[in-house]
Amino acid sequence: MSVDPDSTNSTSSTDSTAADRLTPVLRPVRAGNGFEEALEQILQVVRLGLVPGGERLPAERELAERLGISRVTLREVLKVLQDQGLVESRRGRYGGTFVLPRKDGGGEDELRRRVAEVDIEDMLRFREVLEVGAAGLCAAHGLTDEQAARLREALAHTQDAPLSDYRRLDTLLHLTLAELCGSPSLTAQYAAVRATVNDLLDCIPLLVRNLEHSQRQHIAIVEAVLDGDADGAREMMREHCGGTAALLRGFLT
Missing domain, CATH: 1.20.120.530 (GntR ligand-binding domain-like)
Structure with missing residues (x-):
């Protein structure tokens, strides 16, 4: 049986630390462009290195609340980032959405x-x-x-x-x-x-x-x-x- 990552992430010290670092960037999105603005903000989190490669993003529940979007919309955003090779989803006790290390400059x-x-x-x-x-x-x-x-x-x-x-x-x-x-x-x-x-x-x-x-x-x-x-x-x-x-x-x- 798979485990919802949020059930184990929300109280971890790692998530709390990451959430503090995201305060300058994450804010409630405006109605009408929730998906696009949420994607923009989480992309900024990744591009700015606010959550380093190998670390976990805050739990879905917390991210959705901070952005003012549904968890369904958030999962669509995270799916885009996963398809782009920027994050990966892991299941299990220590699961969640993890930022992947950046590739070299090219x-x-x-x-x-x-x-x-x-x-x-x-x-x-x-x-x-x-x-x-x-x-x-x-x-x-x-x-x-x-x-x-x-x-x-x-x-x-x-x-x-x-x-x-x-x-x-x-x-x-x-x-x-x-x-x-x-x-x-x-x-x-x-x-x-x-x-x-x-x-x-x-x-x-x-x-x-x-x-x-x-x-x-x-x-x-x-x-x-x-x-x-x-x-x-x-x-x-x-x-x-x-x-x-x-x-x-x-x-x-």
């Missing part, structure tokens, strides 16, 4: 395809506007003690991250800032543009010197936000985005 052909599909300058400028705005709003409006703790924790995770996991945890830090600014619309737009940024970053090497510099900027941004220094937070975030933009332009244009 070499030069894949790089050219990705670059051809993106207006890099437009994407970089839009990203800067969103990131600078989010950092400034967080600093200007202030954070609760709980929000400040979340931001510090996200920063700490990037400081301890191995190279293989750095990009995912860097993404989580930036998504946390976007979420804490208080604008769900900005958060949604940032999640979408960040997924595109990550697709391009996957085409270039991780440079230790750049990561060390980037980490110093992360610390300065978080300190400015926590100090309520809106101008400082915006300026440091603008500089931080400029560094990423320079790398992408250098490698890809």
Whole structure:
């Protein structure tokens, strides 16, 4: 007899941790496009690496509730992702829907395809506007003690991250800032543009010197936000985005 994965997933610590990471991305969909918007959001979860390869998505019941869709619709979404080789369904006591490890970048052909599909300058400028705005709003409006703790924790995770996991945890830090600014619309737009940024970053090497510099900027941004220094937070975030933009332009244009 098969076992419904939800019967064992919903109370696991793995699911709870994954659910926390998904907060900036998952939100109730609008009526009329439930399937399409739910697919878009879960694709962002996968592309952003919020649930790493080999880990389990939250239980169907929880995902459906957070997206505001039926479990029938959710299963249709998960079927699409499974057909695309992005997730797999496992049955049994430790079953559920698991994200499959990403395949390699595909070499030069894949790089050219990705670059051809993106207006890099437009994407970089839009990203800067969103990131600078989010950092400034967080600093200007202030954070609760709980929000400040979340931001510090996200920063700490990037400081301890191995190279293989750095990009995912860097993404989580930036998504946390976007979420804490208080604008769900900005958060949604940032999640979408960040997924595109990550697709391009996957085409270039991780440079230790750049990561060390980037980490110093992360610390300065978080300190400015926590100090309520809106101008400082915006300026440091603008500089931080400029560094990423320079790398992408250098490698890809």
